[in-house]
Amino acid sequence: MPKIQTPLILVNFKTYLEGTGKKALELAKKAEKVHLETHVSFGLAPQYSDIPTLAKAVSIPIFAQHVDFEKPGSFTGFVLPEAVKEAGAVGTLINHSEHRLKLADIDAAITRARETGLISCVCSNNAKVSAAVAALQPDIIAIEPPELIGTGIPVSKAKPEVVSGTVELVRRINREVIILCGAGITKGEDVAAALRLGTVGVLVASGVVKAKDPYMVMREFADSVRK
Amino acid sequence: MPKIQTPLILVNFKTYLEGTGKKALELAKKAEKVHLETHVSFGLAPQYSDIPTLAKAVSIPIFAQHVDFEKPGSFTGFVLPEAVKEAGAVGTLINHSEHRLKLADIDAAITRARETGLISCVCSNNAKVSAAVAALQPDIIAIEPPELIGTGIPVSKAKPEVVSGTVELVRRINREVIILCGAGITKGEDVAAALRLGTVGVLVASGVVKAKDPYMVMREFADSVRK
Amino acid sequence: MPKIQTPLILVNFKTYLEGTGKKALELAKKAEKVHLETHVSFGLAPQYSDIPTLAKAVSIPIFAQHVDFEKPGSFTGFVLPEAVKEAGAVGTLINHSEHRLKLADIDAAITRARETGLISCVCSNNAKVSAAVAALQPDIIAIEPPELIGTGIPVSKAKPEVVSGTVELVRRINREVIILCGAGITKGEDVAAALRLGTVGVLVASGVVKAKDPYMVMREFADSVRK
Amino acid sequence: MPKIQTPLILVNFKTYLEGTGKKALELAKKAEKVHLETHVSFGLAPQYSDIPTLAKAVSIPIFAQHVDFEKPGSFTGFVLPEAVKEAGAVGTLINHSEHRLKLADIDAAITRARETGLISCVCSNNAKVSAAVAALQPDIIAIEPPELIGTGIPVSKAKPEVVSGTVELVRRINREVIILCGAGITKGEDVAAALRLGTVGVLVASGVVKAKDPYMVMREFADSVRK
Numbered sequence: 022m023p024k025i026q027t028p029l030i031l032v033n034f035k036t037y038l039e040g041t042g043k044k045a046l047e048l049a050k051k052a053e054k055v056h057l058e059t060h061v062s063f064g065l066a067p068q069y070s071d072i073p074t075l076a077k078a079v080s081i082p083i084f085a086q087h088v089d090f091e092k093p094g095s096f097t098g099f100v101l102p103e104a105v106k107e108a109g110a111v112g113t114l115i116n117h118s119e120h121r122l123k124l125a126d127i128d129a130a131i132t133r134a135r136e137t138g139l140i141s142c143v144c145s146n147n148a149k150v151s152a153a154v155a156a157l158q159p160d161i162i163a164i165e166p167p168e169l170i171g172t173g174i175p176v177s178k179a180k181p182e183v184v185s186g187t188v189e190l191v192r193r194i195n196r197e198v199i200i201l202c203g204a205g206i207t208k209g210e211d212v213a214a215a216l217r218l219g220t221v222g223v224l225v226a227s228g229v230v231k232a233k234d235p236y237m238v239m240r241e242f243a244d245s246v247r248k
Numbered sequence: 249m250p251k252i253q254t255p256l257i258l259v260n261f262k263t264y265l266e267g268t269g270k271k272a273l274e275l276a277k278k279a280e281k282v283h284l285e286t287h288v289s290f291g292l293a294p295q296y297s298d299i300p301t302l303a304k305a306v307s308i309p310i311f312a313q314h315v316d317f318e319k320p321g322s323f324t325g326f327v328l329p330e331a332v333k334e335a336g337a338v339g340t341l342i343n344h345s346e347h348r349l350k351l352a353d354i355d356a357a358i359t360r361a362r363e364t365g366l367i368s369c370v371c372s373n374n375a376k377v378s379a380a381v382a383a384l385q386p387d388i389i390a391i392e393p394p395e396l397i398g399t400g401i402p403v404s405k406a407k408p409e410v411v412s413g414t415v416e417l418v419r420r421i422n423r424e425v426i427i428l429c430g431a432g433i434t435k436g437e438d439v440a441a442a443l444r445l446g447t448v449g450v451l452v453a454s455g456v457v458k459a460k461d462p463y464m465v466m467r468e469f470a471d472s473v474r475k
Numbered sequence: 476m477p478k479i480q481t482p483l484i485l486v487n488f489k490t491y492l493e494g495t496g497k498k499a500l501e502l503a504k505k506a507e508k509v510h511l512e513t514h515v516s517f518g519l520a521p522q523y524s525d526i527p528t529l530a531k532a533v534s535i536p537i538f539a540q541h542v543d544f545e546k547p548g549s550f551t552g553f554v555l556p557e558a559v560k561e562a563g564a565v566g567t568l569i570n571h572s573e574h575r576l577k578l579a580d581i582d583a584a585i586t587r588a589r590e591t592g593l594i595s596c597v598c599s600n601n602a603k604v605s606a607a608v609a610a611l612q613p614d615i616i617a618i619e620p621p622e623l624i625g626t627g628i629p630v631s632k633a634k635p636e637v638v639s640g641t642v643e644l645v646r647r648i649n650r651e652v653i654i655l656c657g658a659g660i661t662k663g664e665d666v667a668a669a670l671r672l673g674t675v676g677v678l679v680a681s682g683v684v685k686a687k688d689p690y691m692v693m694r695e696f697a698d699s700v701r702k
Numbered sequence: 703m704p705k706i707q708t709p710l711i712l713v714n715f716k717t718y719l720e721g722t723g724k725k726a727l728e729l730a731k732k733a734e735k736v737h738l739e740t741h742v743s744f745g746l747a748p749q750y751s752d753i754p755t756l757a758k759a760v761s762i763p764i765f766a767q768h769v770d771f772e773k774p775g776s777f778t779g780f781v782l783p784e785a786v787k788e789a790g791a792v793g794t795l796i797n798h799s800e801h802r803l804k805l806a807d808i809d810a811a812i813t814r815a816r817e818t819g820l821i822s823c824v825c826s827n828n829a830k831v832s833a834a835v836a837a838l839q840p841d842i843i844a845i846e847p848p849e850l851i852g853t854g855i856p857v858s859k860a861k862p863e864v865v866s867g868t869v870e871l872v873r874r875i876n877r878e879v880i881i882l883c884g885a886g887i888t889k890g891e892d893v894a895a896a897l898r899l900g901t902v903g904v905l906v907a908s909g910v911v912k913a914k915d916p917y918m919v920m921r922e923f924a925d926s927v928r929k
């Protein structure tokens with residue numbers, strides 16, 4: 022199983038054009054630059070068809086945005102864990118707010134990720150659901166209140182009780198799992214606030230990918246983590 | 249819009265391990281070999297994360313196995329037509345039997361494929377549904393009775409009336425669309441039978457991908473097309 | 476197969492509290508009153524659990540809001556055509572904008588409705604999709620542009636070309652099917668406009684169910700139909 | 703909130719014809735007879751459109767087979783908790799193996815059930831998923847390994863470790879929740895075994911509904927509970 026270093030800044034490229042194809046590659050190189058300058062740990066979640074290019078081009082861990090739980094077989098259009106792994110991914114998001122899964126399928130996807138050697142990062146929408154996810158024993162939980170995603174209103178400042186409540190409920194059930202938070206994170210101080218609340222990093226998307234200067238934003242994030 | 253040459257042999261790699269990663273590349277090279285030897289038109293539909301590698305490596309048109317209709321944006325884990333296009337695909341399957349879509353979403357996905365410059369190949373399960381698809385004006389329709397998929401019982405011989413009935417109903421509504429058939433195709437004579445029934449090619453998967461000698465099967469298919 | 480009389484005013488109760496339980500029954504009685512006064516044909520689509528009560532209480536045809544295509548069996552939580560039929564429904568909506576189905580499942584649901592003796596009313600979102608639905612040979616098509624649903628902006632006045640375009644495309648494929656339109660219908664003149672565009676009735680919801688005086692609105696609709 | 707008495711025998715009518723309409727009513731009366739004779743607590747989960755009839759006819763608690771989490775509004779074809787409540791249900795199944803829900807939607811459906819005054823019975827497929835469900839604090843958890851459903855191979859005898867493992871994991875997280883088990887239960891001794899493993903009842907379906915003599919089976923279940 023690949024090891025993930027924390028604190029961690031995990032950047033979800035979604036299906037933004039600013040994070041697709043050549044632009045995905047440019048973005049990945051900027052993340053790598055910040056990582057090399059600051060030694061802060063980054064992860065990147067590009068679209069499936071950009072995984073092989075990015076995995077070859079940069080030394081930063083690549084995550085899929087989703088994997089299906091089905092075994093190899095007759096599943097046209099599905100995302101096979103083995104395929105993204107061979108393409109160079111070391112992990113995968115599961116159950117992102119924009120790609121919610123059935124409960125039994127989250128369990129199955131975590132199991133499939135583990136047996137394929139992929140780090141599983143399961144997203145959740147509130148403290149209670151985070152506790153449920155914790156019982157499924159993924160490697161990472163990322164709590165993201167959906168109402169704040171893409172708003173620029175940082176969860177770590179606007180809803181600190183959701184983050185700290187998540188940490189508390191999750192820790193009663195699971196002492197090992199890495200806890201991230203996300204939604205509305207655009208500044209270094211949002212990241213710093215997330216760490217103070219007991220998480221070890223952030224899951225970010227538009228705050229980086231759609232920024233005028235993604236390098237500067239990622240650098241600010243990394244600097245706030247090192248303080 | 250890219251042009252597709254007919255007769256066409258379209259090979260769906262599904263999520264078979266025999267069609268994933270390095271093995272997808274080997275398979276693509278075998279298809280290219282047959283194409284170069286016979287000048288018969290092939291298309292290949294590998295998994296998303298194998299598209300860029302195959303598109304660079306071979307001169308055969310690459311199809312995605314599915315695209316989502318959503319515009320670029322906040323759609324984590326979705327398959328953006330622009331992304332698979334930039335990765336090198338020239339077309340996409342839509343509504344495969346193993347990845348059925350809502351009716352309105354098939355319409356939207358065809359529109360998105362067209363505006364992105366991707367050839368749309370919409371799968372259908374019977375003659376009536378094929379007629380419905382024809383009204384949506386995709387580039388290609390592939391009729392595949394789901395009960396025969398993966399069986400080795402060829403639609404073109406076991407259910408010729410489904411294929412000819414599809415051709416008849418579709419042509420009442422749409423004179424342009426390219427018609428393929430699939431399910432259970434494993435031999436050259438199955439392909440020849442498909443052409444005699446009024447289609448201009450086949451959609452195949454396990455018959456090639458899981459064959460002991462995929463080169464030989466594809467060569468047999470191509471030879472039967474040239475007769 | 477039950478016969479449906481046209482022109483038809485089909486009222487969808489959705490999951491509005493104003494159309495649930497006792498209030499569903501009151502609403503149904505108002506519809507019946509208008510029907511008895513004007514002899515205009517009405518249909519009512521309440522929630523599943525209100526079907527038996529309404530079917531017993533009023534002489535107006537009752538529709539389910541949806542049925543599943545599965546045969547009787549192990550399908551917990553599904554809506555069996557046989558069950559809504561026995562509860563007193565004579566027809567069913569299929570593929571409403573808020574309950575979109577996969578293409579193959581629409582085909583299967585129409586078939587199941589027919590074999591159970593239920594009138595099928597399939598909703599569509601634009602002219603091209605309506606043509607696709609027409610190929611599946613339901614009893615009724617209801618074209619409803621989703622962007623106008625619940626707005627009070629009547630499709631028959633704001634987008635007459637969608638309605639007339641639907642009628643034109645559908646008639647090329649299917650001469651028999653009854654065509655309704657819906658979305659934003661709140662006044663008698665909206666209904667009259669719908670009839671002038673070539674439909675034989677309307678599918679309405681909030682315009683009636685959430686009206687201050689549903690009786691008056693239904694009466695106005697009925698009067699506009701009789702002119 | 704209605705109180706549920708344990709031990710509990712909860713009978714899911716699914717979409718079996720033997721449990722639809724008039725036959726649902728007959729079955730309910732047999733269950734009531736057994737209840738009156740033995741004082742053992744029963745619950746019945748008929749199809750939505752049979753809820754009002756059964757709720758009026760018998761003194762046994764009626765459950766919906768599923769509810770949606772959406773609030774009253776524009777949700778055609780959805781199952782509104784308020785509607786099944788007003789129709790006479792006192793509770794609802796959620797996330798049955800044949801009707802799996804997204805994790806966040808299970809959480810939302812439990813919340814909606816609670817605010818509507820419906821008892822929530824959430825189904826799960828293994829011990830780990832049961833623990834996840836426990837974190838969501840429903841009123842009842844029913845563990846049912848899907849591979850045994852409908853087989854006649856009783857979970858309580860064929861996979862006792864799944865049942866006892868569920869009880870153990872769930873109790874670490876939630877001391878209050880009522881735990882049932884199901885799948886393959888056809889005999890009194892299967893029910894007795896379920897109770898010995900730490901559950902307080904069973905969720906059954908075909909074992910009763912498709913039995914030659916449902917009264918006798920239910921009576922045998924009830925007798926085994928009383929011992």
